[in-house]
Amino acid sequence: MTVPLELSAEVSDAIASGQGVVALESTIISHGLPTETSAQTARQIEEEVRRTGAVPATVAVVDGTVHVGLSDDELLRVAEDEDVVKASIRDLGVVMARGGMGATTVAATSYLAHLAGIRVFATGGLGGVHRGARETWDESADLAALGSVPMTVVCAGVKSILDVAATLERLESLSVTVLGYRTDVFPGFYVRDTGLPVPWRVDEPGEVAAVMRQRHRLGLTQGLVVANPIAEEHELDPDLHERTLVAGLEAAQRAGVTGKDVTPFLLAWFHERTEGASLWANVALVLSNARLAAQIAVAGRV
Ligand code: PSU
Ligand code: MN
Numbered sequence: 001m002t003v004p005l006e007l008s009a010e011v012s013d014a015i016a017s018g019q020g021v022v023a024l025e026s027t028i029i030s031h032g033l034p035t036e037t038s039a040q041t042a043r044q045i046e047e048e049v050r051r052t053g054a055v056p057a058t059v060a061v062v063d064g065t066v067h068v069g070l071s072d073d074e075l076l077r078v079a080e081d082e083d084v085v086k087a088s089i090r091d092l093g094v095v096m097a098r099g100g101m102g103a104t105t106v107a108a109t110s111y112l113a114h115l116a117g118i119r120v121f122a123t124g125g126l127g128g129v130h131r132g133a134r135e136t137w138d139e140s141a142d143l144a145a146l147g148s149v150p151m152t153v154v155c156a157g158v159k160s161i162l163d164v165a166a167t168l169e170r171l172e173s174l175s176v177t178v179l180g181y182r183t184d185v186f187p188g189f190y191v192r193d194t195g196l197p198v199p200w201r202v203d204e205p206g207e208v209a210a211v212m213r214q215r216h217r218l219g220l221t222q223g224l225v226v227a228n229p230i231a232e233e234h235e236l237d238p239d240l241h242e243r244t245l246v247a248g249l250e251a252a253q254r255a256g257v258t259g260k261d262v263t264p265f266l267l268a269w270f271h272e273r274t275e276g277a278s279l280w281a282n283v284a285l286v287l288s289n290a291r292l293a294a295q296i297a298v299a300g301r302v
Contacts, residue, residue: 004096005116008069011057015117020054020297022290023068023113023121023151029058029075030084030103031264032124033282034271039079041283043072045290049122052294057118059109061087061095061102068116078103086260088141107145110153110223119212119300120152122293124286125159125189126225128167130262131249138262139170146223147174152212154226154293156285157187157194161245161266164194172199177215177224179208181292187229190236190270190281198227205292209300228292234284236277244273 007015014021029042046056057069060078067074078084078101087095087102089111095102104112106123113121127140140162146153158167168186171178180186180198188194202208208226215224248269257265270278 003115004066005112006065006067007116008057008067008071010055011069011116014055018301020294020301021057021118021120022049022054022293022297023109023116023118024049024056024058024290025106025109025121025123026058026060026078026103027086027105028124028286029079031086032267034268034279035080037279039076041286042075042079044283045122045286048287048290049294052291052298054294054297056290057113057116059104059112061092061100061104063101064096064099066092066096066112068112068118077101086264088260089145090141106142106153107140110145110149110151114149114151119150120154120293120297122154122286122289124156124282124289126153126155126157126167127263128158128162128164129170131161131163133163133166136258138259140263143167143170143174146171146176146225148221149223150215150221152208152224152226152293152296154228154289154296156189156230156289157227158189159263160188160190160194160241161248161263164188165196168196171225175222177211177222179211179224179226181208181226181228183227183229187227189285190230190241190278191238192229192232192235202226205295205299208296212296212300226292226296228285228289230281230285231288234281236274236281240274240277244270244278247273
């Protein structure tokens, strides 16, 4: 076996002994949150997983090697180094060949965590179909990865900056299972309710684990999305959200931002224009997803 993964001792022991493990992405650390606080937030997310009885496995490419489970020094570099690139699946081979630093997206993290034998992954919001995709064809590689990697991804829904209805349609086409966690409506990251129904509702982590078990028996290769709405007290005011979004989309267009830079641009726009409210919401929802993912990982132990 020559799978080029460097597992931390903690993660490797946890996988070998069947302990619950939760994969965590690193794009959110390098490109999704302001640099001043992102390392601290990344540590908090890992701590939340540990507190719930599972082992966190943050994924990133460090000096050309894929790491599953980072040391504090590595985590700090991913959070703060200027030369860390946002790495989706298409970028992995290049970053590795060049010995570079890569922060893995939902797509790349799902793929690598699956290679490592991990079954549950927590993030903030999924990528999806961008607004205006009919002209730009901008659709996140997260969708194709969800369609081909059997990973359970706990998220706060799809980022509200996207075309949520179109994203749900694509998830259906790709045969991705979508579960609403204690909700009948699909959540939209900063906001609890996008007005769109979820195909299925579950109310306990054990129900998710039961679904995972049956899907595994069938040999299904698609992903499972667990949509966990942001807590009511952390939700962004829907009016502020709408105003900020409209202005942000206009600004992105004026500045000629395209491709992989769109999502980081809009997230930074929100963090700057909402006086920290969106940042607060973002951190709160990721912590909540980390907790739920850990509960699912623990419930899914055999
Ligand atoms: N959700 C967040 N913050 C982020 C992202 C998602 O709360 O930074 C990142 C994820 O890594 C996701 C990526 O995979 O944005 C999607 O980018 P794109 O739309 O370019 O595929
Ligand atoms: Mn894109």
